[in-house]
Amino acid sequence: MRSPKLAALELRRFGRGKLPRAALAALLLLPLLYGALYLWSFWDPYGRLDRIPVALVDDDKGATAAGRRITVGDDIAKGLRESDTFEWHEVSAAEAGKGVENGTYYMSLTMPSDFSERIASSSGDSPETGALQVRTNDANNYIVGQISRTVFNEVRTAASTKASRSFLDRIFISFSDIHGATVRAAEGADRLTGGLGTAEKGSKDLADGLKEAKKGSGRLSSGLRKLNTGAGDLQDGARQVADGTRALADRVNGAADQVRPFLKKNSRQIADTATLVADSAGVISDHLDAFVTTAPLAESGTRKASETLEAVYAKRCVHQLVPDLACDDLKKAKDAAADAARLAKDVNTVVRDYHGDTTALRKDLKTLQRQARALAQAAPHLSEDLDDAVAKVNALDKGATQVAAGATKLHTGLGTATTGAADLDTGVGKLKSGAIDLNGGMYKLVDGSGKLAGGLHDGAGKIPDYDKQDRDQRTQVMSDPVQLASQDLHKAPNYGTGFAPYFIPLSLWVGAMVAYMLIPPLNRRALAAGASAWRIALAGWLPVAAVGVLQTAALMAVLHWAIGLQMAHAAGTIGFLFLVTACFAALVQWLNARFGAAGRILVLALLMLQLTSAGGTYPVQTSPGFFNAIHPFLPMSYIVEALRRLITGGGLGPVWQACAVLAAFTAGAVALTALSARRKQVWTLDRLHPELSL
Numbered sequence: 295m296r297s298p299k300l301a302a303l304e305l306r307r308f309g310r311g312k313l314p315r316a317a318l319a320a321l322l323l324l325p326l327l328y329g330a331l332y333l334w335s336f337w338d339p340y341g342r343l344d345r346i347p348v349a350l351v352d353d354d355k356g357a358t359a360a361g362r363r364i365t366v367g368d369d370i371a372k373g374l375r376e377s378d379t380f381e382w383h384e385v386s387a388a389e390a391g392k393g394v395e396n397g398t399y400y401m402s403l404t405m406p407s408d409f410s411e412r413i414a415s416s417s418g419d420s421p422e423t424g425a426l427q428v429r430t431n432d433a434n435n436y437i438v439g440q441i442s443r444t445v446f447n448e449v450r451t452a453a454s455t456k457a458s459r460s461f462l463d464r465i466f467i468s469f470s471d472i473h474g475a476t477v478r479a480a481e482g483a484d485r486l487t488g489g490l491g492t493a494e495k496g497s498k499d500l501a502d503g504l505k506e507a508k509k510g511s512g513r514l515s516s517g518l519r520k521l522n523t524g525a526g527d528l529q530d531g532a533r534q535v536a537d538g539t540r541a542l543a544d545r546v547n548g549a550a551d552q553v554r555p556f557l558k559k560n561s562r563q564i565a566d567t568a569t570l571v572a573d574s575a576g577v578i579s580d581h582l583d584a585f586v587t588t589a590p591l592a593e594s595g596t597r598k599a600s601e602t603l604e605a606v607y608a609k610r611c612v613h614q615l616v617p618d619l620a621c622d623d624l625k626k627a628k629d630a631a632a633d634a635a636r637l638a639k640d641v642n643t644v645v646r647d648y649h650g651d652t653t654a655l656r657k658d659l660k661t662l663q664r665q666a667r668a669l670a671q672a673a674p675h676l677s678e679d680l681d682d683a684v685a686k687v688n689a690l691d692k693g694a695t696q697v698a699a700g701a702t703k704l705h706t707g708l709g710t711a712t713t714g715a716a717d718l719d720t721g722v723g724k725l726k727s728g729a730i731d732l733n734g735g736m737y738k739l740v741d742g743s744g745k746l747a748g749g750l751h752d753g754a755g756k757i758p759d760y761d762k763q764d765r766d767q768r769t770q771v772m773s774d775p776v777q778l779a780s781q782d783l784h785k786a787p788n789y790g791t792g793f794a795p796y797f798i799p800l801s802l803w804v805g806a807m808v809a810y811m812l813i814p815p816l817n818r819r820a821l822a823a824g825a826s827a828w829r830i831a832l833a834g835w836l837p838v839a840a841v842g843v844l845q846t847a848a849l850m851a852v853l854h855w856a857i858g859l860q861m862a863h864a865a866g867t868i869g870f871l872f873l874v875t876a877c878f879a880a881l882v883q884w885l886n887a888r889f890g891a892a893g894r895i896l897v898l899a900l901l902m903l904q905l906t907s908a909g910g911t912y913p914v915q916t917s918p919g920f921f922n923a924i925h926p927f928l929p930m931s932y933i934v935e936a937l938r939r940l941i942t943g944g945g946l947g948p949v950w951q952a953c954a955v956l957a958a959f960t961a962g963a964v965a966l967t968a969l970s971a972r973r974k975q976v977w978t979l980d981r982l983h984p985e986l987s988l
Contacts, residue, residue, distance in 0.1 A: 325801035325845045330852045337790035337857060348380040349390035349402035357410040366413050367405030370426075374403070394431050401430040486746075511719040515712070522712045523605065529628050529702050530606015531599035536627025539634070539691040547688070572667040593635070593642035600635035603628040607702030613709065626695025628702055633693030784943035787860065794859055795937030796910030798849065799874055799930050803904075805845045806878040807897050809838045815887040816971050830971040831964050835883050842875030862943035870940060870949065874933055877956040880963035881929070887970040904930035929959050 354367025375382055383399065390402035404427040607628045611621035786792040817825075817833040825833075850868060853859040861867045885893040885900070907914060907921040908930040914922055925931050936952035939945065 325805040325849045330801075330849060330857060334790070334857050337788060339789055343379055344381055346380050347399050348382055349393050349399040350374060350382045350384045351387045351390045351402060351404040352384065353387060353407045354405040354409040355407050355411075357413070364410050364413070366410045370405060391429070394429050397431075401428065403428055507725075511723075515716050515719045519712050522709050524601050526605020526609045527598075527602035529602070529604030529608040529612075530610075531602025531604070531628075531631050533603040533607050533623065533625065533627035533702075534599065534631065536603065536625065536630035536691075536695045537623055538627065539630035539693075540623070540626060540695070569667065572664070590642050593639050596631070596635040596637070597639070600628070600631040603631040604700070604702060607699075608706055608709065611702055612706040625699040625702055626691075629696030629699045630691060630693055632700050633696065784862070786942050790857065791859060791941065793910070794853070794941055795934045796905075796908065798853075798871065798937060799878075799933045800901075800905065801849060802842060802845065802871065802875050803878050803882075803901050803930075806838055806842060806875065806882045807894075807901070809841050809879070810882050810886050810897075811894070813837050813841075815883045815967065816974055821971065821974055827968040827972040830974075831883075831887075831968040834887070834971075835880055835964060835967065838879040838883065839876045842879050843872055846871045846875050859941070861941045863940045863946075866946075866949070867937065867940040870936060870953070873953060873956050873960075877929055877960045877963070880960045880967065884963040884967045884970065887967045887974070900928075904928045907931060908934045910934050929956055932956070 350371060352367045352371045354365065356363060356365040356368070358364070371384070374380075375384075383393075385393065387404060390399065390404065393399035394402050406427060409426075607621070607625060611625070813834070815834045816830055820830045820833050846868065850859075850871065854861070854864075881900070882897050885896045887893070889896055903924060907917070907925045907928060909917075909925065910930075914925050914931075932948070932952035932955045936949040939948055
């Protein structure tokens, strides 16, 4: 009997009663328990995160920055409530801590009381980092904790970006302020240049003026030196005059003592003399023109005498370390000479008062003539008048002494003035040099201020001045300068689609494993009839392969129409899964045929090795080295990779490679099963009395 007929007979056994039919039905639906139920339960967990209870604690008290009230915590809380991420419950910090601990909430997010204040500190002197506080409890659910870290990192990034935009906006506003201030500074520098130009002209005028002042101070110093010399001469002359008036006073007083008796005795003669004066006045009146010429000469002479006495007095009594013993006499002479000079000056003044008008003077002489005649008449009283004259001579002596003293003081003062004039001349010279330097410095300042103004204008042109639109655009870029240009090739629409390549072969392996619990791996009738080993192997493989085809059809129908699995290559996926179930049936058949009851344990062990090394969840590179080593040698590694391309799309190279690998595994397993069938045709004590029976 051929292998297909033997396979049909094997399947026909399941139609002979209700229990076999139920077993066959269960066998066909068993993969659904693994494939459909698993995928259904994991189909789209990320789409239902809004059902996960999470505690939200908003303790933020807000802050004030740049005169504006900010409440970052409230803004974040509002954004979270409006999002579809998690089921947010606003509670107190104590309730959140208790809820995370007892499992009421999977985690909590807390905005501390100083959150806004720390964010606002970025514009102050001591910037601080604001911290969102996240609390998780892996004892509640480890995966939720991992998901929360990703979500809260996005929340943190959004908050940081918003804070950065606010901070950068203030920076760009500061740029605008600096631009405006620089423009104003440039305008001020322009005005400064103009003012410095005026100042430079003024400094030049000052330098020119000080040059003239230097010339004047030189002349003043030279003149004062000459005047000081004259004052010394005046001092000497005044002292001589004072000495003369002293001698005169002594003589007058001595003569008065002698004359007084004479006057008393010779009053008549005096009268005659007065008459003579009157006559002389007449004579003077007749010679008045000559007197007008002589009066200025008298004034000049007495003045020179006074100046000479002043100089002598200064030289001998003021500038000497040891004063002359005759200083008192010199002072008196100096003062007397000064008085004499004043008297001569008064006389000359009288003459000048007449302005050369001899007529008026002549008239006065006539008056003198009359008065002289009156003296003649008063001669009997001359003794008394003499006493008055003596008193006047004494007064003249006293005045001459004072003139000498004044000449000495004048000489001393002029000496000091001479020294001061010399210092003044030196100081004016220094001022002149300083003014010249000032003029040069002002010229450099004018040039420098011009460059400053030009530089400020250039700088103002280089400093950006942003309006609100520019600030918004730049703060958006700078607060988040790097965008993730993500391109997901052949994106899986949900979690279940991504895991389907892993769970589908798992369910088909379990289906083949259970099928060989109901269907013997080697047909007993064929073994008893002595059929060829290949025919026996195929007769045991074909029924399970046929059941596997039905299992695949049922599983994929439910996944597609009931759960919603969409496949990029639906027909290719179904055809490939037929090859997969054929390969799995061959492998499970061989293990059961070769190892008997122990083979069922090996089937389960091989399943575990394939699941852990196939890379169906995490990339196999993240697994320990052992799993990386066995990964290329197990069929499920190729099946998972091929199903990913068939379901989500992409190049089909891995599919053809997987087909070749599965075909090789299938052929090899069938060949090994045939070898095992060959051995089974020989009865041994181990077959008659197996060590383990399941």
